[in-house]
Amino acid sequence: MPVVLKAIPIWRASALALVAAAAPAATLVTPSGPAVPANLLRIGLHLDRPLSAPLDMRQVVLLDSEGALIKDAFLDLPLAGRDGRSVTLLLDPGRIKTGVGPNLAHGLALQAGQTVLLRITDPRLGRPVEKRWLIEPALRQAILPQQWRLTTPARGSRQPLRVDFPTSLDGDAAPLLALQGPDGRRVAGKVQLADGERQWRFIPAQAWRAGAYLLRVHPRLEDPQGNRLCSAFEQAQQSAQQCDEEGRRAFIID
CATH class of the missing domain: 2.60.40.1220 (Immunoglobulin-like)
Known part of the structure; x- marks a missing residue:
């Protein structure tokens, strides 16, 4: 049976780790x-x-x-x-x-x-x-998590989980992805966008355990073109659509 999540603070804001470099402000x-x-x-x-x-x-x-x-x-x-x-x-x-x-x-x-x-x-x-x-060329399609490439870490390590996207996400997208662990709880750790916002990295607070994990994607996730999980920006009546279904990608660490 699928795990039913109740009141899990899965979208509690995480710090967006963006490497600063240029001007004073x-x-x-x-x-x-x-x-x-x-x-x-x-x-x-x-x-x-x-x-x-x-x-x-x-x-x-x-x-x-x-x-x-x-x-x-x-x-x-x-x-x-x-x-x-x-x-x-x-x-x-x-x-x-x-x-x-x-x-x-x-x-x-x-x-x-x-x-x-x-x-x-x-x-x-x-x-x-x-x-x-x-x-x-213009990018006019909804965000499709099934197209993302996941690089899973080794059990017992604190290597980062890497999620590579075909195109860049918004610069504030890092906390809109979260991990659910084998026990059904949110996995604690640090997140970072890298590679021109084309990669999400997650470093766990504790070593990875074996089991089934779920990458959960908040419905508010967008790319810089305004494309969302539920529709492309170009889609008719996009602004009136209620994007309330999260995206999900399951993976296993064994």
């Missing part, structure tokens, strides 16, 4: 890999301290491979995280969804095959922040 830009799909919807700024005021979108630009401004790429609506240490930049969804007015009039802001440069010069960040991407 903007420590990481996600997607952090070298390439993004043409229908990129969200760019994340992960900060080492909250900004004193909302990010000035007049100081945020996308430049094409010739250094020319890509006009009307962003919505003038930066979204601050609850703790103030993250900011989400939204590309205009009207230019992303096919058949919508801005898309018909102007097309995608990002074109496959080109290289673009994000440049942010808001002085509150201490110094300019830049991130360059190669633009790949």
